[in-house]
Structures are given as C-alpha cells and as structure tokens.
Amino acid sequence: MGLATLDIIVVVAYAIGIFGLAQWVSRDRGGEKKDTGDYFLASKSLPWWAVGASLIAANISAEQIVGMSGSGYALGLAIASYEWMAAISLIIVGKYFLPIFLKNEIYSMPQFLEQRYGPSIRTLMAVFWLGLYVFVNLTSIIWLGSIAVHQVAGVDQDIALIGLGLFALLYQIRGGLKAVALTDIVQVTLLVFGGLIVSGLTLSQIGGDSGILGGFVELTRRVPEKFDMILTPDNPYYKDLPGIAVLVGGMWIVNLSYWGFNQYIIQRALAAKSLKEAQKGIVFAAYLKLLMPVIIVLPGIAAVVLAPGLARPDEAYPTMMRLLPTGLLGLVFAALIAAVIASTASKVNSIATIFTLDLYNQRGKVHSERHLVKVGRIAAVVATLLAILTARPLLGSFDQAFQFIQEYTGFFTPGIFVIFMLGLFWKSASEAGALGAAIGSFVMSLVIKQVWPDFPFINRMGVVFVIALVVAVVVSLLRPAAASRNMISTDVDYATSRGFNIGAVGVILILIALYATWW
Numbered sequence: 001m002g003l004a005t006l007d008i009i010v011v012v013a014y015a016i017g018i019f020g021l022a023q024w025v026s027r028d029r030g031g032e033k034k035d036t037g038d039y040f041l042a043s044k045s046l047p048w049w050a051v052g053a054s055l056i057a058a059n060i061s062a063e064q065i066v067g068m069s070g071s072g073y074a075l076g077l078a079i080a081s082y083e084w085m086a087a088i089s090l091i092i093v094g095k096y097f098l099p100i101f102l103k104n105e106i107y108s109m110p111q112f113l114e115q116r117y118g119p120s121i122r123t124l125m126a127v128f129w130l131g132l133y134v135f136v137n138l139t140s141i142i143w144l145g146s147i148a149v150h151q152v153a154g155v156d157q158d159i160a161l162i163g164l165g166l167f168a169l170l171y172q173i174r175g176g177l178k179a180v181a182l183t184d185i186v187q188v189t190l191l192v193f194g195g196l197i198v199s200g201l202t203l204s205q206i207g208g209d210s211g212i213l214g215g216f217v218e219l220t221r222r223v224p225e226k227f228d229m230i231l232t233p234d235n236p237y238y239k240d241l242p243g244i245a246v247l248v249g250g251m252w253i254v255n256l257s258y259w260g261f262n263q264y265i266i267q268r269a270l271a272a273k274s275l276k277e278a279q280k281g282i283v284f285a286a287y288l289k290l291l292m293p294v295i296i297v298l299p300g301i302a303a304v305v306l307a308p309g310l311a312r313p314d315e316a317y318p319t320m321m322r323l324l325p326t327g328l329l330g331l332v333f334a335a336l337i338a339a340v341i342a343s344t345a346s347k348v349n350s351i352a353t354i355f356t357l358d359l360y361n362q363r364g365k366v367h368s369e370r371h372l373v374k375v376g377r378i379a380a381v382v383a384t385l386l387a388i389l390t391a392r393p394l395l396g397s398f399d400q401a402f403q404f405i406q407e408y409t410g411f412f413t414p415g416i417f418v419i420f421m422l423g424l425f426w427k428s429a430s431e432a433g434a435l436g437a438a439i440g441s442f443v444m445s446l447v448i449k450q451v452w453p454d455f456p457f458i459n460r461m462g463v464v465f466v467i468a469l470v471v472a473v474v475v476s477l478l479r480p481a482a483a484s485r486n487m488i489s490t491d492v493d494y495a496t497s498r499g500f501n502i503g504a505v506g507v508i509l510i511l512i513a514l515y516a517t518w519w
Contacts (some may be wrong), residue, residue, distance in 0.1 A: 002153060006326050007326055010333075014190070014338070015334075022174075049185055050185060051280075051282070052280075056289070057342035057346065058264055058268065065317055066144040068296045071300065072298070076227060077293070079297055080229070083296070083297075084293065084511055087289040090282050090289065094279045095494060109262070117423060122362075123362070125419075128412065129263060133264065134387055138347050141343050144314065145337070146160035148318045148321075161391055162388055164337075168340070168344035169381065172349055199299055199302075201323055203216050206302060229519060238456065240456070249459060249461075250461035254413060257420070258413075263353065264347050280497075280500070290507065296317075306319075344384075348384055357372070360375055410458075410460065412438075415438045415440065415464075418472050428477070430476040430479055431481060436471045436472055437472035444468070
C-alpha cells in the first residue's frame with residue numbers, strides 16, 4: 001500500500017514545518033555560542049508544558065504505538081497497566097525524587113551516582129546506559145517505526161530505517177535538548193489527535209450505525225477476554241503479565257526506575273525553570289499517560305475483530321491505519337512519524353549527554369564548552385549510525401518488540417532501582433554496596449532466566465530486587481564508604497502545591513475507577 005498524493009503532501013508539510021521549528025528555537029541569539037548548559041539542559045529554562053509534553057514525546061514512540069498496540073492485539077487491555085501505573089509513578093517521582101535532584105543541581109544520572117557514591121559506579125553505569133540506549137532503545141524505536149512506514153507507505157523498510165534515524169539526528173543535532181523539548185508540544189498534540197482518530201475510526205467500523213460508543217460495547221462483547229486487566233494463570237500470556245503481581249510486584253520497579261532514574265526521561269524535568277514548574281509538568285504528563293491506552297492499546301484490540309489472523313501482532317496498528325481516508329491517513333501517519341522522531345531525538349541527545357559529560361569530560365583534561373558541544377554532536381552521529389546498522393540483526397526476529405524491551409532491560413532494572421533508592425534515602429549506602437547491587441542484579445537475572453525460563457519476568461524482577469537490596473545493604477555495612485558522600489536530602493522541602501496535590505488525588509481516583517471496572 002502507498003500513500004495518496006494528498007497524504008504525501010501532509011507528511012512532507014509536517015516534516016518541513018517541524019524541522020524548521022526545531023532550527024528556529026535552536027538559533028543562537030546575539031552571536032552567542034551554545035555551551036553544555038544550552039545543549040544538554042536547554043539552559044534550565046523549560047516551562048511546565050514543555051516538560052510534560054517532552055516527557056511523553058520521549059516516552060511514546062514506535063515501541064509504544066506499534067509495539068504496545070501489538071501487545072494489545074495479542075494479550076489485550078492488561079498491557080495498559082504499563083501506562084496507567086506510570087501515571088502514579090510520575091506523581092511519586094515529582095514529589096519525592098525531583099526535589100533531591102534539583103536541590104543538588106543534578107544534570108545526569110551518572111553524575112548523581114558519583115556525587116553520592118564515587119567515580120567507579122558512575123563509569124560503570126554510564127557505559128551500561130550507553131549500551132542500553134543505543135542497542136535496545138534506539139534500535140527498537142527506528143525498527144518499529146520502519147515497520148509502520150513500510151506497511152503504510154510502501155517504502156522499503158531499510159530505506160525507512162535509515163531515513164527515520166537520519167531525520168531525527170539532523171532535527172536535534174544543532175539545538176540539542178532545547179530543539180527537542182520546545183517542539184514536543186507540537187509533536188504530542190499531533191500524536192494525541194492522530195491516535196484518537198485511529199481509535200474512533202476503528203470503533204466506528206465495529207459499531208456501524210451505533211457509532212464509536214456502540215463500537216466499544218460491541219468490541220467488549222465480541223472479545224471479552226481482551227478486557228481482563230488481571231490475567232489468570234491459565235491465560236496464555238500470564239508469563240508476560242502475571243496477575244495481581246502486576247499491581248503489587250515488579251511493575252513498580254519498572255515504572256519508578258524508568259520515570260525516576262532514566263536519563264532521557266528525567267533530563268526533561270532537570271531542565272525545568274524551577275522545581276514547581278517541573279512538578280506541574282509531571283502532573284500534566286501523568287494525565288496524558290492515563291489517556292495513552294485509548295490511543296495505543298484500543299486500536300490493537302479492535303484489530304482482533306477487524307483484521308484477525310495477522311502474521312505478527314506488531315502489524316496491528318499499521319493495519320488499522322489503512323482504514324483511514326485520504327488526507328486523514330497522511331495526518332495520522334505524520335503523527336506516527338512525529339512520535340518516532342521525537343523519541344529518537346530525545347534518546348540521541350541523552351546518549352550525547354552521558355558520553356560527553358560522564359565519560360569524555362572525566363578524563364582529567366579541561367575542555368572548552370564549545371569543544372564539549374562538538375563532542376556531543378559527534379557522539380550523536382555515531383550512536384545513530386550504530387542503531388541503524390544493528391536494528392535488523394537485533395530485532396528482526398521478534399513478534400512483540402515491546403515485550404522484548406521490557407524483558408531484557410529487566411535484567412538490570414532491579415539493581416538500578418536499589419542503587420538509586422538507597423542513594424536517595426539511606427545515608428549508609430556505599431559505593432561497594434552499589435556495585436554489588438548492580439552486578440548481583442544482572443547475575444541473578446541470568447541465573448533465574450536459565451534455571452526457570454518460564455518464570456514471569458515481572459516476578460523475576462521482584463525477586464531479584466529483594467536479593468540486590470540485601471546484597472547492597474550487607475556489603476555497605478561490611479565495606480562502608482571511606483568518607484561521607486551523602487546527598488543534600490535532610491533539608492529538602494517535600495511540600496507540594498495545592499494544584500499538584502489535587503492533580504495527584506485525581507490520578508489516584510481515576511486509576512481506582514479503571515481497575516474496579518476492568519478487574
């Protein structure tokens with residue numbers, strides 16, 4: 001299938017418009033040259049709407065739109081737990097983690113680790129994050145994006161892969177985080193609008209004369225098993241989402257680690273004008289997360305009725321896009337490309353930040369600001385090329401790329417969660433304990449995966465978290481830090497504004513209603 005002329009015009013107009021906007025907000029004013037604060041932290045000037053929109057744009061990409069929709073096709077609404085539990089996780093991050101990070105003027109997660117523990121853990125985790133971002137996250141975004149481009153527009157997948165990667169690189173390479181964050185409100189608006197169109201049209205197809213609401217009722221009647229939020233052990237996908245453990249177990253580790261300690265996510269909040277502005281952005285993002293399953297998961301479930309028997313679940317969303325009329329298809333296709341570009345650019349900028357500030361600039365030699373920005377741009381180019389070259393070999397054989405990402409990042413997530421939580425809230429945690437948690441998490445995950453391959457990976461993360469926590473505490477007591485490296489946390493003000501508190505209560509009440517309805 002190819003795009004009609006009108007659709008192509010819409011997509012080209014979007015590409016030119018968003019690229020031009022990114023370059024305009026990135027321009028140097030008054031002859032000034034960008035320094036590292038400009039390039040990697042947007043001069044710490046982001047307003048709340050840019051923080052919230054950029055958090056979602058960095059998070060929602062092809063891995064979510066195509067991958068999670070594919071999981072919706074395969075296992076149903078239960079996959080929405082990743083999105084809905086992320087909303088409450090964001091509230092926790094905004095109230096308890098951000099005040100410490102901003103009080104201590106943190107600009108990267110490896111920097112936090114050195115400031116709290118020491119240089120060894122900073123280097124180890126910087127190298128780990130670079131590998132994860134390039135070979136898991138970046139590859140998955142452009143790979144799944146290329147699947148959608150190929151299926152909807154008929155473009156050769158390898159050409160689509162290269163085109164998406166290079167466009168995202170050029171989009172952000174001049175302006176860095178500012179180019180990404182200040183244009184993300186456009187990207188997110190297009191993403192939400194386009195996603196709602198796809199959901200509305202698919203439900204209308206099912207409902208016929210009954211419209212969208214009738215289509216939803218009919219969908220729940222025809223595939224009721226796809227609307228079970230808590231899977232039972234006899235469900236074929238119980239291994240992916242193991243029942244009640246999703247709500248009380250390992251998914252908390254996934255979400256809090258992702259939203260609180262993940263560089264390309266938390267970097268947006270660290271670049272806010274102030275703590276209050278960052279917290280308002282966090283609440284904005286939390287409400288957008290509540291909406292995401294309607295945009296992402298619902299079309300995948302609808303595809304079970306409208307396109308049964310797909311060869312691969314990840315074909316569900318592109319297949320539903322084919323229902324769109326000319327013009328609207330171009331708009332929704334542009335929304336999908338917007339999500340891919342925004343998330344790719346975000347990860348590329350974070351890779352450049354970690355490589356430049358946490359590895360290259362730690363070698364003892366003093367570098368100029370202009371030189372560091374240049375190194376960041378070179379790192380961005382290398383990372384993008386590596387992702388383009390390795391995407392097919394790494395991901396070409398997976399039916400549900402979203403589940404692949406969750407499982408293999410889960411080898412390290414429990415240890416990372418332990419390191420940061422103890423670093424933030426336990427003054428006796430030492431660098432030796434942190435290293436023990438990091439190494440122990442990976443080793444124990446491998447052991448459990450080999451010995452008990454059918455053990456649900458979310459439960460595995462819960463078990464490994466407990467083991468890593470015990471290891472970190474014991475090693476920290478046996479090998480305490482030589483000198484105190486405590487963060488400034490005792491005098492941090494955790495009080496939040498009335499607006500934040502009202503927004504947080506609203507998120508909690510909506511979640512209770514959702515799970516009570518679809519239990």
